[in-house]
Amino acid sequence: MFTPLLCIDSNLLTKFDPATSPFNLPPAQNINALVSAQTDAVIARATKAVLVERFQSVRELRQALYSTSRPGVNVPTPILALNLAALSVDLANAHFSNQDTFWVGELKIQNTGAGVLQAQLNSPETWLTVQPASVTCSAGAQTTVQFFVQRGQLPDVDHLLARVKIISNGGSFDFPVAVQGFRAPLLDVSERVLKFSKANAAQIRWFEIRNRGGRVLQGTLTTERSWLILVPTSFQGDATRVTVTLDSYLLPQTASDIRGEVLVSSNGGVQIVQVIVEH
Numbered sequence: 001m002f003t004p005l006l007c008i009d010s011n012l013l014t015k016f017d018p019a020t021s022p023f024n025l026p027p028a029q030n031i032n033a034l035v036s037a038q039t040d041a042v043i044a045r046a047t048k049a050v051l052v053e054r055f056q057s058v059r060e061l062r063q064a065l066y067s068t069s070r071p072g073v074n075v076p077t078p079i080l081a082l083n084l085a086a087l088s089v090d091l092a093n094a095h096f097s098n099q100d101t102f103w104v105g106e107l108k109i110q111n112t113g114a115g116v117l118q119a120q121l122n123s124p125e126t127w128l129t130v131q132p133a134s135v136t137c138s139a140g141a142q143t144t145v146q147f148f149v150q151r152g153q154l155p156d157v158d159h160l161l162a163r164v165k166i167i168s169n170g171g172s173f174d175f176p177v178a179v180q181g182f183r184a185p186l187l188d189v190s191e192r193v194l195k196f197s198k199a200n201a202a203q204i205r206w207f208e209i210r211n212r213g214g215r216v217l218q219g220t221l222t223t224e225r226s227w228l229i230l231v232p233t234s235f236q237g238d239a240t241r242v243t244v245t246l247d248s249y250l251l252p253q254t255a256s257d258i259r260g261e262v263l264v265s266s267n268g269g270v271q272i273v274q275v276i277v278e279h
Contacts, residue, residue: 076115092181119168185268186213219266
């Protein structure tokens, strides 16, 4: 059965602590003469000890408040309605294409009552954003809100749940948004071996760092060889082009091939790119 949270707090109206006699409150007018008979009646019904004697829905409670608070005046009452009870998304096969913001779904908000519905939407989680964050609907109209995931804000867990708070003058809801399938970042490189020649003074090679996973990939590049210049030395994203420049003037003098390594370290693993300078 429906036990409403009163829009008018009887404790604020009467200063009477309901905990002293739960579901057996004295008439509000007996304590505060400024409380109207209509409001007194609404409080009395909402706090009945027998469940079936209380208001059975938010709509019924709102109608009682509005219809009795101003006798003889028909007050338009907006009513919030959603086309979904919850949103659940599996992104295991999604391709992010270096996107920091990723669309995961939408919700339609409708005003099934009268008057104008005004609603605010708030996500308690930094990884989920709602657009727009506020909506206005005339009677019978509806509007669409979009949900987006911020990949850089994702926690390192497999299943995510956010309860978006929808607060309006026609009712309020906690709307669950569940997201799963965001795989951990997975490091990959386009080249495993880079070859140079001693014959040329300055040479440039390149390779690409790729993310084969879901969450944002980030890391660093290092080498112990002074004759190798790396640009950039850090990266973040799904695809980063790395240039490797050979400074032949710093090469050791030897008649054999010279070898080195570029170490790529990241939150999605480690890869080594071999560097060979052929004699």
